[in-house]
Amino acid sequence: MPVQRVMPTEESADLIDLVRDIAKEALLPHVDEAEAAARFPREVFATLGQAGLLSLPYAEELGGGGQPYEVYLQAVEEIAHAWMSVAVGVSVHSLTCAPLAHFGTAEQQEKFLTGMLSGDQLGAYCLSEPQAGSDVAAIRTRAVKVDGGWELTGGKAWISHAGHADFYTTFARTSDDGGRGLSCFLVPAGAEGLTFAEPERKMGLDCDTVREVLLDKVFVEDDRLVGRPGQGMGIALAALDSGRLGIAAAATGLAQRALDEAVAYAKEREQFGRPIADNQGLAFLLADMAAAVGAARACYLHAARLKDADLPHTQEASVAKLVATDAAMKVTTDAVQVLGGYGYTKDFPVERFMREAKVTQIFEGTNQIQRLVISRQLLR
Numbered sequence: 433m434p435v436q437r438v439m440p441t442e443e444s445a446d447l448i449d450l451v452r453d454i455a456k457e458a459l460l461p462h463v464d465e466a467e468a469a470a471r472f473p474r475e476v477f478a479t480l481g482q483a484g485l486l487s488l489p490y491a492e493e494l495g496g497g498g499q500p501y502e503v504y505l506q507a508v509e510e511i512a513h514a515w516m517s518v519a520v521g522v523s524v525h526s527l528t529c530a531p532l533a534h535f536g537t538a539e540q541q542e543k544f545l546t547g548m549l550s551g552d553q554l555g556a557y558c559l560s561e562p563q564a565g566s567d568v569a570a571i572r573t574r575a576v577k578v579d580g581g582w583e584l585t586g587g588k589a590w591i592s593h594a595g596h597a598d599f600y601t602t603f604a605r606t607s608d609d610g611g612r613g614l615s616c617f618l619v620p621a622g623a624e625g626l627t628f629a630e631p632e633r634k635m636g637l638d639c640d641t642v643r644e645v646l647l648d649k650v651f652v653e654d655d656r657l658v659g660r661p662g663q664g665m666g667i668a669l670a671a672l673d674s675g676r677l678g679i680a681a682a683a684t685g686l687a688q689r690a691l692d693e694a695v696a697y698a699k700e701r702e703q704f705g706r707p708i709a710d711n712q713g714l715a716f717l718l719a720d721m722a723a724a725v726g727a728a729r730a731c732y733l734h735a736a737r738l739k740d741a742d743l744p745h746t747q748e749a750s751v752a753k754l755v756a757t758d759a760a761m762k763v764t765t766d767a768v769q770v771l772g773g774y775g776y777t778k779d780f781p782v783e784r785f786m787r788e789a790k791v792t793q794i795f796e797g798t799n800q801i802q803r804l805v806i807s808r809q810l811l812r
Contacts (some may be wrong), residue, residue, distance in 0.1 A: 466639050585649055
């Protein structure tokens with residue numbers, strides 16, 4: 433049963449209906465085969481781009497969809513309900529555009545952002561490094577000033593879309609002044625010196641290709657520096673609030689799909705002459721799963737509404753990410769339990785959902801980091 437939603441406008445409601453239809457017709461028929469083959473679904477992103485779904489939360493004058501974040505996140509949830517890897521990709525792409533949209537000059541936005549939001553391009557967000565995950569200030573990739581631009585040298589780890597993206601929003605050190613020495617650059621695909629390691633062999637999200645990005649004196653022109661030199665830490669942290677909300681929405685969609693599969697199975701599967709859903713113990717388990725999904729959705733919508741009102745929402749974004757991803761892990765695990773032995777087989781998708789849920793507790797800041805962010809916000 434589709435989730436009942438209260439939308440800000442009739443246009444928003446129509447948009448979510450469109451997303452649901454696209455997910456059903458263009459995503460669901462292909463997800464099982466593509467995930468089994470670990471194939472990057474660039475054609476799916478092209479379909480979403482043509483429908484305007486890769487730029488929803490950005491202003492229309494910049495080439496975006498002009499939608500509130502509340503609506504954009506519900507679209508991400510609908511996509512995740514069908515295909516989690518693609519929903520993560522949509523969130524990543526939106527994250528890559530945020531620095532230029534919020535910190536770029538009008539000239540940069542006209543030159544670069546219009547294409548980034550066109551639906552034809554896909555971005556990668558290059559922040560993490562092998563020795564600098566949550567510790568952004570420990571970044572070692574360096575950008576050196578040269579005539580006409582900058583040369584970037586170093587390596588980025590765990591980068592979604594690496595080798596498939598059209599541009600790489602990259603953070604590099606321009607001075608040794610700790611976190612204040614970071615800067616943000618737009619690196620075009622195909623730049624000389626830009627190479628990629630082999631894809632990581634992951635537990636789940638097999639269609640979300642993740643690789644190391646290697647930069648060997650990669651030259652970028654001066655107008656590809658976003659913001660001021662040394663402003664990169666603030667740019668990265670501002671974008672991460674939005675990225676965490678994207679993952680919260682995607683995790684909620686994944687959990688909702690697992691719940692839907694568990695409910696459908698419980699109503700059809702019979703034991704001792706009656707559906708297993710008639711057993712109160714199992715029915716209560718389903719009720720707890722539904723409560724977890726609902727709480728996750730409420731958390732990300734609350735944070736999104738604060739963001740749309742231009743109010744502080746760092747704490748709420750971390751709460752949403754923490755609650756939604758922990759809920760996804762619990763609900764998908766419980767879905768496997770509901771299906772019993774069949775849940776442990778690849779004949780049913782719930783085992784994949786459980787594997788996909790695990791990483792949501794890790795990327796965009798581990799849930800331990802979210803607790804650190806929340807506690808610091810409380811005690812500041």
